[in-house]
Amino acid sequence: MSFDNAYEAITEENDSRWAFGTGFEDPLSGVDTTVPSGVEGADLAAYCLMLGDDALIFSHRLQEWCTNAPELEDEVAIANIGLDLLGQARLLLARAGKAEGGDRGEDHYAFFRAEHEFRNVRLAELPRGDFGELIARLLVFSTWRLALFQRLTESRDPVLAAIAAKGVKELTYHRDYAAQWAVRLGDGTEYSRERITEGLASVWPYTDELFTPHPVELRLGEAGVAVDPSAARAEFDDVLGQVLRAATLDTPEAPAIPGVAGRAGRAGVHTEGMGYLLAELQSVARAHPEATW
Amino acid sequence: MVTAQAVAARVTDPELPMLTLADLGVLREVSEKDGKVVVAITPTYSGCPAMDTMRDDLVHALRGAGYAEVEVRTVLRPAWSSDWITEDGRRKLAEAGISPPGAAPRRSGPVPLTLGPPARRVRCPHCGSAETELLSEFGATACKALHRCRACREPFEHVKEI
Ligand SMILES: [Zn+2]
Numbered sequence: 519m520s521f522d523n524a525y526e527a528i529t530e531e532n533d534s535r536w537a538f539g540t541g542f543e544d545p546l547s548g549v550d551t552t553v554p555s556g557v558e559g560a561d562l563a564a565y566c567l568m569l570g571d572d573a574l575i576f577s578h579r580l581q582e583w584c585t586n587a588p589e590l591e592d593e594v595a596i597a598n599i600g601l602d603l604l605g606q607a608r609l610l611l612a613r614a615g616k617a618e619g620g621d622r623g624e625d626h627y628a629f630f631r632a633e634h635e636f637r638n639v640r641l642a643e644l645p646r647g648d649f650g651e652l653i654a655r656l657l658v659f660s661t662w663r664l665a666l667f668q669r670l671t672e673s674r675d676p677v678l679a680a681i682a683a684k685g686v687k688e689l690t691y692h693r694d695y696a697a698q699w700a701v702r703l704g705d706g707t708e709y710s711r712e713r714i715t716e717g718l719a720s721v722w723p724y725t726d727e728l729f730t731p732h733p734v735e736l737r738l739g740e741a742g743v744a745v746d747p748s749a750a751r752a753e754f755d756d757v758l759g760q761v762l763r764a765a766t767l768d769t770p771e772a773p774a775i776p777g778v779a780g781r782a783g784r785a786g787v788h789t790e791g792m793g794y795l796l797a798e799l800q801s802v803a804r805a806h807p808e809a810t811w
Numbered sequence: 812m813v814t815a816q817a818v819a820a821r822v823t824d825p826e827l828p829m830l831t832l833a834d835l836g837v838l839r840e841v842s843e844k845d846g847k848v849v850v851a852i853t854p855t856y857s858g859c860p861a862m863d864t865m866r867d868d869l870v871h872a873l874r875g876a877g878y879a880e881v882e883v884r885t886v887l888r889p890a891w892s893s894d895w896i897t898e899d900g901r902r903k904l905a906e907a908g909i910s911p912p913g914a915a916p917r918r919s920g921p922v923p924l925t926l927g928p929p930a931r932r933v934r935c936p937h938c939g940s941a942e943t944e945l946l947s948e949f950g951a952t953a954c955k956a957l958h959r960c961r962a963c964r965e966p967f968e969h970v971k972e973i
Pocket of ligand 1: 938965
């Protein structure tokens, strides 16, 4: 069949020539998203945004490594890890929308919230450093998140439990990747040892925040839906200890950087880099708010 | 009319086109009621970018076979395991030069850290040698690792155990 122009061809009522998409947008399509009994939908939505924003924002930092990694294999690894986290973020943001009960989808949360509405930990948003900083941050982030997700597989919310069960499999590979590089760098040359040591020192002040529960996490933890992050500290310390010993590195000693009046990432109080990150992440969607692709 | 199950089972994976969605184990259920077909699929990885295309391909194939009303649903639990790749699927992977996965780890409780190379034993899909080494746990798609054969020196992909 011939057409006068390309536009006519792609808008024709015969989808045998379609190229991209049939409008599918909801990653939770067909999943039962009823909020568990005894739980406030707003709390569950806030909790899903916390875990979802951690993944979305750190994934963005990992994407900044595309074309900047030291080796092709690491370029591919970092991009894959970023993609896994982006997938986790999409599921969690979509789950937040369903828990909230309105018609907000993942794009609303990712592109049309202001900085103070993002609930990710500050560790996720720190500007990209060198490869030593990347490995240090990925080690801390994935060790923490894996410990949370492994516990979250028991959540009374079946959707969260399912997202966590899937995430555990992915995070296991992320943590092993970071741990093996940490050992290689720490037990490598004088220079590589210096890079990973400095990397760990730069992210360490943000680790306490990972284990400081927000009231929503405590309330939902009591209800058997969320994980109180302080419960994961011992496992985190044990895993980090194994890695640091193998890497012949000392445990970093750097004082925690507190939030503002006790408020940090989980309460929407972020560091300077966050505004720049969002400006890039949100620019296209905000310039063309009605666009679909 | 070909059954909806048979039509859906023939749809291939966009990234591993030698496998059908049924071979890969992502096609979980096909049911038909009052002329409406409901297909349930599960993602291999959370970020699997092929999910949208799988949906579109399923809808397209079923409509083409005469099923006007088609709904594709996502199933998240149990999470996909590489153990669900069928025997047929494993054979097709090997024929395409991709090493099929071994048994996926089954655990409960804290996940143990792996600081050394993975315990998997991988045979080169080109020459059959067991003298292979891991290059990277991350490859061209989320589900594959990159290995190299020490005998024939060819690199090859291996579907990861999850
Ligand atoms: Zn070989």
